Amino acid sequence: MEALIKKRIKQVLKGDQDAFAEIVEIYSNSIYQLGYRMLGNRHEAEDIAQEAFIRAYVNIKSFNQDLKFSTWLFRIATNLCIDRMRKKKPDYYLDAEVSGTDGLTMYSQLASNSPLPENELESLELQESVQKEILKLPEKYRSVIVLKYIEELSLNEISEILDLPLGTVKTRIHRGREALRQQLRYV
Amino acid sequence: MKCDEEIVELMHEYLDEEIDPENEMILRSHLKSCKDCETLFNEYKRTIAVVKGTSRMQAPPNFTAKVMASLPKEKKKVSMQRWLRNHPLIAAASLFLILMAGSVFSTWNQEREFSVSKQENLVVQNGTVIVPEGEVVKGDVIVRNGELRIEGEVQGDVTVINGEQYLASAGHVTGQIEEVNEVFDWIWYHMKRVAFEVIDIFNEGEE
Numbered sequence: 001m002e003a004l005i006k007k008r009i010k011q012v013l014k015g016d017q018d019a020f021a022e023i024v025e026i027y028s029n030s031i032y033q034l035g036y037r038m039l040g041n042r043h044e045a046e047d048i049a050q051e052a053f054i055r056a057y058v059n060i061k062s063f064n065q066d067l068k069f070s071t072w073l074f075r076i077a078t079n080l081c082i083d084r085m086r087k088k089k090p091d092y093y094l095d096a097e098v099s100g101t102d103g104l105t106m107y108s109q110l111a112s113n114s115p116l117p118e119n120e121l122e123s124l125e126l127q128e129s130v131q132k133e134i135l136k137l138p139e140k141y142r143s144v145i146v147l148k149y150i151e152e153l154s155l156n157e158i159s160e161i162l163d164l165p166l167g168t169v170k171t172r173i174h175r176g177r178e179a180l181r182q183q184l185r186y187v
Numbered sequence: 188m189k190c191d192e193e194i195v196e197l198m199h200e201y202l203d204e205e206i207d208p209e210n211e212m213i214l215r216s217h218l219k220s221c222k223d224c225e226t227l228f229n230e231y232k233r234t235i236a237v238v239k240g241t242s243r244m245q246a247p248p249n250f251t252a253k254v255m256a257s258l259p260k261e262k263k264k265v266s267m268q269r270w271l272r273n274h275p276l277i278a279a280a281s282l283f284l285i286l287m288a289g290s291v292f293s294t295w296n297q298e299r300e301f302s303v304s305k306q307e308n309l310v311v312q313n314g315t316v317i318v319p320e321g322e323v324v325k326g327d328v329i330v331r332n333g334e335l336r337i338e339g340e341v342q343g344d345v346t347v348i349n350g351e352q353y354l355a356s357a358g359h360v361t362g363q364i365e366e367v368n369e370v371f372d373w374i375w376y377h378m379k380r381v382a383f384e385v386i387d388i389f390n391e392g393e394e
Binding site (some may be wrong): 005014017018020024025028029031032033036037042045046050052053057058083116127131134143149150151152155169170173174177180181184 | 199202204205227230232233234237238239240241242243244245246247250251253254255257258259268269282
């Protein structure tokens with residue numbers, strides 16, 4: 001696998017753009033997945049994954065071929081996700097007035113019989129509640145947890161991707177694990 | 188939580204798969220004796236299993252195509268190379284043509300030297316071949332890179348390649364007179380010769 005990737009990268013470096021398609025094909029699911037678990041919606045996940053591959057292509061000359069390509073690609077994608085999370089502000093607040101209406105808030109836009117968030121949580125499938133809990137984690141725990149348990153990467157790789165000492169990665173995983181345990185132990 | 192942080196730390200070491208055998212023994216014996224820690228440990232394991240068990244997301248079906256369409260355009264040279272790779276037959280045909288042309292031109296260049304077909308009665312002076320007055324030359328006369336002056340009689344065809352021929356008023360040629368000067372004429376002459384040779388071979392075969 002790594003050998004194939006290395007071969008394709010060499011072709012891309014020679015200017016053969018089509019060789020990059022195979023690289024995209026191989027990693028598209030895991031990068032999209034990373035975006036989805038970090039950002040919480042499909043649209044942004046696709047956006048960030050596309051951006052990550054384009055950046056990888058544009059900067060391919062700066063990739064050190066002695067290293068693992070996936071680590072480098074994950075670093076680009078993770079950084080994009082973290083940037084997006086930091087900049088991200090809620091699109092709207094439920095209690096903000098809807099423009100052009102007189103005193104109408106977003107609460108009134110919701111269907112009156114829709115269940116309250118608390119009740120909703122109970123009826124949600126396990127999948128969705130896990131996703132929700134991951135999204136509740138602060139950014140620094142969320143990235144390590146996603147990389148470790150969704151992408152199933154080693155602690156060393158995570159340390160390289162996030163450019164953090166191994167000890168810091170471990171501490172964050174422990175804290176993230178503890179936070180998730182408290183939320184998910186009864187599901 | 189009654190148990191100290193040390194045991195929790197061992198649990199994390201275990202979950203990180205970095206626990207050494209000695210500590211694993213300590214952890215295991217503790218878990219057997221302590222119900223609270225056992226529950227905590229199982230909750231950790233269950234949490235991990237649940238997170239790991241989330242379904243794997245698939246990128247949208249046209250994802251790769253979208254990415255490829257958004258990349259900056261590549262250089263011409265490479266797309267040309269790839270085109271050749273994808274059309275091997277055309278590439279082979281063009282290569283053949285190039286080699287053919289190359290060999291034809293190199294033969295053209297090789298044959299820059301003066302030469303004349305060997306016949307009796309032909310006189311050669313400073314790159315000019317003369318058929319002297321009153322003499323009869325039998326057979327085809329071929330002159331390369333030189334001039335031919337015909338004052339006598341040639342019983343056969345006359346071909347001058349890359350040169351000129353003068354037929355004096357008294358001179359006489361029984362066959363055809365041909366002058367080949369330009370490269371394309373020369374190629375045409377070659378092709379005709381090959382064709383005639385082929386016909387000859389067939390004729391001989393029939394006899």
